[in-house]
């Protein structure tokens with residue numbers, strides 16, 4: 001039988017390709033957009049991580065979600081430094097969530113408050129992605145907009161306290177495999193992962209509409 005981590009990964013593969021090849025991501029990674037688009041994307045992430053991390057403390061003792069809540073993953077301090085760099089000292093008053101971002105953050109919060117398994121699905125979709133493809137995004141952002149390597153602007157992508165991301169991801173997959181959930185609940189978690197990918201794609205679509213390429 002396939003491990004749960006493999007099932008999740010396989011189940012979301014198609015949507016991963018969709019997210020990765022979205023017009024907005026393609027334009028961003030292709031260096032075709034200005035830094036304002038990158039800032040707007042970073043701003044949207046702030047709302048998603050606010051939902052993920054402001055609720056994490058309460059889930060730390062939960063038997064299902066608790067093992068995933070790890071301080072070395074927390075992204076909010078890094079995101080806030082990046083936004084201060086991108087938007088200046090008044091960055092906080094510039095924040096506004098796109099409707100698609102609002103929907104994403106609301107769903108994360110809903111899971112955090114009532115369904116730990118669903119929270120795990122969102123946790124996986126974000127943090128394991130940030131530890132993987134996030135590194136590609138960081139590299140391109142540094143080169144396109146001239147941020148200092150692993151410095152302000154791209155700190156979100158730098159996990160200072162994770163020395164070996166590959167080993168960390170292996171450990172994370174072991175946690176997924178050991179998650180306390182029966183078959184039906186595992187299926188629900190997989191479905192929520194798909195939903196998490198869709199919510200990300202929705203944000204990319206909205207960003208793509210806001211930053212169209214003028215040929």
Ligand code: HEM
Nearest residue numbers: 009016019020025124125126128129132133134136197200
């Ligand atoms: C241009 C954007 C992206 C690139 C280049 C990218 C690239 C990658 C790469 C190279 C991996 C490594 C797979 C491995 O460990 O062998 C990965 C894994 C992953 N990515 Fe992405 N990705 C992107 C966008 C996204 C998005 C938008 C999400 C969802 C929010 C996401 C979620 C994930 C997850 C959850 C994994 C872990 C899969 C697993 O091993 O279980 N990625 N990505």
